[in-house]
Amino acid sequence: xxxxxxxxxxxxxxxxxxxxxxxxxxxxxxxxxxxxxxxxxxxxxxxxxxxxxxxxxxxxxxxxxxxxxxxxxxxxxxxxxxxxxxxxxxxxxxxxxxxxxxxxxxxxxxxxxxxxxxxxxxxxxxxxxxxxxxxxxxxxxxxxxxxxxxxxxxxxxxxxxxxxxxxxxxxxxxxxxxxxxxxxxxxxxxxxxxxxxxxxxxxxxxxxxxxxxxxxxxxxxxxxxxxxxxxxxxxxxxxxxxxxxxxxxxxxxxxxxxxxxxxxxxxxxxxxxxxxxxxxxxxxxxxxxxxxxxxxxxxxxxxxxxxxxxxxxxxxxxxxxxxxxxxxxxxxx
Numbered sequence: 001x002x003x004x005x006x007x008x009x010x011x012x013x014x015x016x017x018x019x020x021x022x023x024x025x026x027x028x029x030x031x032x033x034x035x036x037x038x039x040x041x042x043x044x045x046x047x048x049x050x051x052x053x054x055x056x057x058x059x060x061x062x063x064x065x066x067x068x069x070x071x072x073x074x075x076x077x078x079x080x081x082x083x084x085x086x087x088x089x090x091x092x093x094x095x096x097x098x099x100x101x102x103x104x105x106x107x108x109x110x111x112x113x114x115x116x117x118x119x120x121x122x123x124x125x126x127x128x129x130x131x132x133x134x135x136x137x138x139x140x141x142x143x144x145x146x147x148x149x150x151x152x153x154x155x156x157x158x159x160x161x162x163x164x165x166x167x168x169x170x171x172x173x174x175x176x177x178x179x180x181x182x183x184x185x186x187x188x189x190x191x192x193x194x195x196x197x198x199x200x201x202x203x204x205x206x207x208x209x210x211x212x213x214x215x216x217x218x219x220x221x222x223x224x225x226x227x228x229x230x231x232x233x234x235x236x237x238x239x240x241x242x243x244x245x246x247x248x249x250x251x252x253x254x255x256x257x258x259x260x261x262x263x264x265x266x267x268x269x270x271x272x273x274x275x276x277x278x279x280x281x282x283x284x285x286x287x288x289x290x291x292x293x294x295x296x297x298x299x300x301x302x303x304x305x306x307x308x309x310x311x312x313x314x315x316x317x318x319x320x321x322x323x324x325x326x327x328x329x330x331x332x333x
Contacts (some may be wrong), residue, residue, distance in 0.1 A: 006038070008050065009065075010056050013037040015091045016081070018070060024081035028054070054236050057082070066091045092157050152197050152215030152265060157189065159221070163187045166228040168204075173213055173218040185211070188231040191245055193296070198245045202229055209233060212245060243273055244296025255289040256295070256311040263307045272300060286311075298323070 013034050017025045026035070027050070034056075035047035047057075060068040069089055075081035083248050162169055169187060172224040184204035196214055201212035209231050239245075241252055259267050262287035268278060275290040291297060293316050301308060301320055310317040 006045075007056070008313050009037055009041055009235055011060060011091060014056060014060065015068075018068070019087060019090060021083070021087050021295075024075045024083070026075065026081055030082060053076040053116045060091070070100045080178065095153065114197060129276060150195065150197075150216060154217050155199075155215040155221065156197060158189060159187050159215070162221075162223070163190070166230065168226050168228045170224055171213070172221040174217050174219050176217070184224065184226070185213075186229045186231070188233070191235075191239070193245050200235070204229075210238070210247070215277045240274065241290075241292050242294055242296070243291060243295060243300055245294060247295040248294060250292050252290050252292055253313050253316075255291055255293065255313065255316060257287045257289070257301065258283060258285060258309045259285040259304070260307040260313055261285065263304065 014030060017030055017033055026151045031048065031050065031053055034053065035045075035138065038047055039081065040043040049276060057070055061070050068091065069085040070082060072080040073084045097166045159169075161167070163175040168180060169185050172180060172182045186204065187199050187203040187207075188201040189199070191200065199213050199215060199218075200210055202209045210233065238247065241247070257272075258281070261284045264280070267285060267287060272287065273289045273291055277288045278285045279288075293313070298316075298320060310320050
């Protein structure tokens, strides 16, 4: 069974109904909700009938679908109400199912025509991931870096949809070192760094168009009816001058790092930044970066421990020295 755009919209609508513990949806109610969603998406839609709804529910319950725990019980004396036996279940939280995997494989067969071309390096990686997950062998032979306990993953879909559909949001945010607060936010861009996701956009109160929030610190998202305010920032350019996601107002600086000869090959094969240039000296590998210094740059430098020395700029060298001194004090007690 193929999952088309029309079918996916039906499943998403049913998913919301089954999750709603505050209302009992009868069979006719479900048809009404699905048809309203289809008409909103396409005014020319003819909607669905009872047979199609029964097939949708059967598919969502199946292993080829989402293994959804859909239950039904007599309500109001005669009619069946439908709901999830586990209210926390959602198809958005379900792993890739067999049907979706087959569709991805078909799409990959087409995309692999471009494999090896600029910008299509991810095609082969995705193909390997699918083969590992849905291949015939029971033995796992590859592992991809991920954080299965990362709480922010539940916010990716609503934020992505808000960006694509151009929706303003009310966001309740709890920073690490401060009290939670609520703000009107216009999301423009999602970025992953170091196994965490971040959303960038306009903070309406501060009129800050590059406001940055970690998804795992977002407590609640509510869609607003106020007009969406799009951004005009080229995000590729915005991130090209930094490592990570934190960008200050400072200018580009040349950062010079001297690596121990034992680390040279590693740093050459895994550049720290796209601007990296290297030269070999008698003391080791000299690496030059053109970046705006930020906390992520400092974290990367510190991760190399005693195998790297900051030469320039002086203020960065002093900050790393101060942090290294504090680390030494921890172990001298």
